[in-house]
Amino acid sequence: MAIPAFLGSTWKYSFIGGISDVQSLMDRFATDAVSMGWTGGGGGLYTSPTDGVGRFFSVTLTRVTQQKLQMDVRDQSSVVVSQRRINCPSTNAWAGRIFVGEYHAVIDCEMFSSAPEAVGGGILDLSPEAQNAHGKYVFGFGYRNSSDTAASNSCLFAAMVDNVTATLASRCIRYGNSGSGSNGPFRMTSDERIWRPQCLYVVPTGGGSALYAGRAYQCLVSYSDMQEGAIFTVPIDVGTTAKFMSILGWTAVSSQNQQVAFRCG
Amino acid sequence: MAIPNFLNSNYRYLSVSGITDVQSIIDNLVGELVTNGDWSVVSGGVGVSPTTLKSSVRPVDGAFIQVVITRNSATRIQYQAYDHGGLLINNQTSCQQDIDAGGTEVRFFTGTYHFCVDSIRATPECYDCGILDRSPSAVGVPRANYYSSQGPRSNTGTLSNQAVSSVFLLPPGTTSYLSGGNDGVVPRDPLVTSAQTSVTGAYITFPYELCSTIYSMGRAYQAILVPSSLSFGTEITVTIDTGVTAVFKVVGRTTTKDCRLAMRKP
Numbered sequence: 001m002a003i004p005a006f007l008g009s010t011w012k013y014s015f016i017g018g019i020s021d022v023q024s025l026m027d028r029f030a031t032d033a034v035s036m037g038w039t040g041g042g043g044g045l046y047t048s049p050t051d052g053v054g055r056f057f058s059v060t061l062t063r064v065t066q067q068k069l070q071m072d073v074r075d076q077s078s079v080v081v082s083q084r085r086i087n088c089p090s091t092n093a094w095a096g097r098i099f100v101g102e103y104h105a106v107i108d109c110e111m112f113s114s115a116p117e118a119v120g121g122g123i124l125d126l127s128p129e130a131q132n133a134h135g136k137y138v139f140g141f142g143y144r145n146s147s148d149t150a151a152s153n154s155c156l157f158a159a160m161v162d163n164v165t166a167t168l169a170s171r172c173i174r175y176g177n178s179g180s181g182s183n184g185p186f187r188m189t190s191d192e193r194i195w196r197p198q199c200l201y202v203v204p205t206g207g208g209s210a211l212y213a214g215r216a217y218q219c220l221v222s223y224s225d226m227q228e229g230a231i232f233t234v235p236i237d238v239g240t241t242a243k244f245m246s247i248l249g250w251t252a253v254s255s256q257n258q259q260v261a262f263r264c265g
Numbered sequence: 266m267a268i269p270n271f272l273n274s275n276y277r278y279l280s281v282s283g284i285t286d287v288q289s290i291i292d293n294l295v296g297e298l299v300t301n302g303d304w305s306v307v308s309g310g311v312g313v314s315p316t317t318l319k320s321s322v323r324p325v326d327g328a329f330i331q332v333v334i335t336r337n338s339a340t341r342i343q344y345q346a347y348d349h350g351g352l353l354i355n356n357q358t359s360c361q362q363d364i365d366a367g368g369t370e371v372r373f374f375t376g377t378y379h380f381c382v383d384s385i386r387a388t389p390e391c392y393d394c395g396i397l398d399r400s401p402s403a404v405g406v407p408r409a410n411y412y413s414s415q416g417p418r419s420n421t422g423t424l425s426n427q428a429v430s431s432v433f434l435l436p437p438g439t440t441s442y443l444s445g446g447n448d449g450v451v452p453r454d455p456l457v458t459s460a461q462t463s464v465t466g467a468y469i470t471f472p473y474e475l476c477s478t479i480y481s482m483g484r485a486y487q488a489i490l491v492p493s494s495l496s497f498g499t500e501i502t503v504t505i506d507t508g509v510t511a512v513f514k515v516v517g518r519t520t521t522k523d524c525r526l527a528m529r530k531p
Contacts, residue, residue, distance in 0.1 A: 002267075002507075126463075128504055134464040185476035188399060189437045190406040194481055202464055209523070212463040223479070235401065238267075257479055 003237045006125035006197060006215040011101035012036050013245070013264035020092035022069035025107050026061045032100045048123070049102050053132035055123055057081075059105050068148065071107065073121030073140030073159070081166045082159035084142020086117035086249070097229065097247065099262040103217035106262055108249040116228050117143035117150075118249020124200060124214025136160060136202050136213050141168075141250055154251045155198070155221065155260045160213065162202050171210065173199035174256050175221070184257040186223035195220040195234050195244070198260055218263035220244055224252040226259050268506045271398035271472060271484040276376035277301060278514075278530035283368040287342035290364075290371055290382060291316050291334050297375040307331065320396070321377060326405025328396050330354075330378070340364050341422065346394040346413045348435070354394060355413035355433050356442040358420035362390050374516070374528035378486040381516060381528050389497050389517025390417035391427065393528070397475065397483030410435065410482045412475050414518065415444045429473075429490065429521040436477040443477075461492040461523060468492055470503050470513075473526060487529035489513055493520040501527060 002008075012032050016024060026044065034040060037049035044061040060072040067088040073081045088094050091113040099106040099120070106120030121140035126133050139160045143153045145168075152168050159168040175184040175196055186194045198219040201210035220234065226246035236242045243265030252259035277297050284290065292311045298304035298318055309316030314336035322329045333345040343359040364371065364384050374381040379395030394413035413433045415426035426444070433442045462468055473488035474481060491501055491513065499515045513527035 129463060129465060129467060136464050183476075183478050185474075185479055185481040187480050188402045189408075189410060189480050189482065190399075190402055192402050209461045211461075212469050 003240065004125075004197075005127040006217050006219075007236045007242065007263070009101050009103045009217045010036055011099070011104070011218045011263045013262075014098040016096045016098075017093075019088075019094040019096050019109075021063075021066045022086075022088060023063050023066075025069055025096045025098070025109065026063060028096065028098050029061060029100065029105070029107060032098050033105065036100055037102060038100070046105075048105070051102065051123075051131070053130070055131065055137060057121065057123055057138045059121060069107070069109075069119065070146060071105075071119035071121070071140070071142060073138065075138035075161060076135070079161055079166060081138050081161060082121060082140025082142060082168060083146045084119045084140065085144040085146060085148060086119055086142065087144060087148055088117075089113045095229075097245065099218070099245075099264065101218055101263075104219070104262070106247070106250075108247040110228055115251075116247065116249040117153075118247055119143065120250065122216055125217055126214045134213075136162075139200055139216070143249055143251070154253045155258055156253055156256070158200055160200065160202060162204060167203070169203050171201045171203055173197075173201070175258060176256055182255045182257075184223075186221075186257055193222055193232070195222050195232075195261075197221070220261050221258045222246075222261065224254060224257050224259035226252075226261065231264060232261065268509060269472070270400040271486050271488075272505050272511060272529070274377045274379075274486045275303065276374070276487045276529045276531075279373040279375075280370060281373070282370045284364055284371050285366065285368045286339045287336050287362075287364060288312065288314060290342050291336065293371070293373055294318065294334060294375070294380065294382070297373050298380060302375060303377055323378070323396060323409065326409050328405065328409030328411075330394065330396055330411055332380075332394065335359075337361065340366050343420070344392055344394070344413075346411070348411045349409060352435070352440075352442060354411050354435075354442050355415065357415070357433075357444070360392055360414065360416060361418035361420065361422050362392050363418065363422075372514070372516070374487070374514075374530065376487050376529075379488070381488075383516045383528075384417075385498070385517070388424070390424070391517035391526075392417060393485075393488075393516070393518070393526075395485055398486055399481075399483040412482065412485060413442075417517070427517070427519040429518045429524055429526050432475055434475055434477050434482050437480050461494060468495075468501065470501070470527075471524075489527050490524040491515060491527045493523045493525050495525060495527070497525075500530070
């Protein structure tokens with residue numbers, strides 16, 4: 001066997017506690033991203049390394065206020081794919097979790113006095129098709145919109161460019177049963193936990209079936225009973241395991257029993 | 266990479282045209298599963314009805330499936346599948362299947378852990394059953410899992426429950442096999458139809474994984490889900506490992522959430 005492509009990219013995880021200003025999240029992201037080959041363009045702009053087939057994406061981090069962080073995700077054509085925010089409470093001492101690699105960038109913040117919130121984005125793994133088989137490979141997500149409204153933040157929602165316009169929509173895979181569409185099967189009869197890829201789809205304007213676009217790198221979904229920050233060891237190849245951390249900032253979906261986790265070890 | 270376990274078992278394919286008596290189905294199953302396979306005859310055999318066939322025992326957990334096949338009439342056959350514990354898998358007395366009096370092509374997809382009989386009538390009638398693959402989970406913990414299609418016909422001969430999702434499974438914690446529309450896993454796109462194609466137009470295929478509520482029961486051997494845009498009998502070539510492809514043929518189970526069932530053939 002071999003490590004699947006979407007789990008074989010670079011990754012880095014950092015935790016910072018005792019935060020009272022989103023600038024701390026931005027500073028740590030900057031350090032980690034650059035260490036992963038990203039380049040800083042000034043003004044909070046960071047561009048991922050260009051891969052072997054010319055793919056890249058960028059994020060712009062903005063300190064809206066001491067408590068508000070905005071992430072703009074842009075695709076390879078500099079189209080703004082998503083513009084999402086997290087709002088931290090006035091009660092300080094938040095905890096930040098940074099997940100970044102050549103194909104993904106996620107900032108998750110645990111507030112303690114309120115629910116965790118996250119912003120993020122990345123490139124999709126198109127395999128077994130060629131990684132440059134199509135150009136719809138950048139996605140973004142976040143807990144709040146740019147008006148600070150918490151909405152469309154479950155792990156079924158992400159933004160992509162469907163035709164020419166970026167749209168935040170319910171575009172992530174649903175591992176439901178064929179009857180009701182709910183009750184995602186994430187347990188074996190031996191009660192072991194099942195991990196599945198987070199796949200995204202392009203949703204054509206005007207209807208018709210959604211088109212499979214690819215898998216998010218270093219991201220898995222499993223049963224929605226995981227606590228914020230819980231770490232799980234997952235076999236990813238014969239004799240090889242990896243650690244994934246569940247986050248609730250890209251919120252769980254109870255009807256589907258789905259929740260996301262990102263690579264942390 | 267490596268070939269997934271559920272695609273790494275023995276498999277055979279046979280198509281026989283002009284069958285006018287279902288005894289030929291029994292006889293060909295003996296030929297495919299026993300003479301040319303690793304099943305055994307428990308009772309009956311060529312020319313005999315009923316005939317009971319038993320799969321080889323899966324070494325890791327002692328699982329096997331046993332099927333009693335009966336000629337009800339020249340044009341109607343019935344199947345009763347039992348798990349290693351003796352429980353009736355298709356727990357509705359039997360599943361029945363018809364052919365045409367004037368002759369029907371029948372396609373046999375058989376292997377160490379499965380068989381599928383597809384009667385190519387104007388409306389195809391397909392019966393399949395088998396042991397499920399639960400790798401990398403320990404296959405015998407807590408017990409082996411089995412499935413049987415609910416159709417193509419009920420024990421009274423009514424054409425019904427032919428959908429891909431209509432299967433008998435043994436829900437965890439129970440002692441009787443149950444059927445229902447909630448027993449198929451279909452990875453679905455946001456529009457709650459199946460994922461038919463990628464952005465490039467390439468077909469998307471998935472293992473035929475079966476579930477009972479939140480529990481995955483496992484994957485059927487040598488079977489995949491394909492887009493329902495593929496008509497019955499269509500053959501599709503799928504990459505199953507680096508540099509390795511396999512051919513699957515769409516069988517007569519009806520559509521569930523825009524998915525059809527396809528079985529492996531050489």
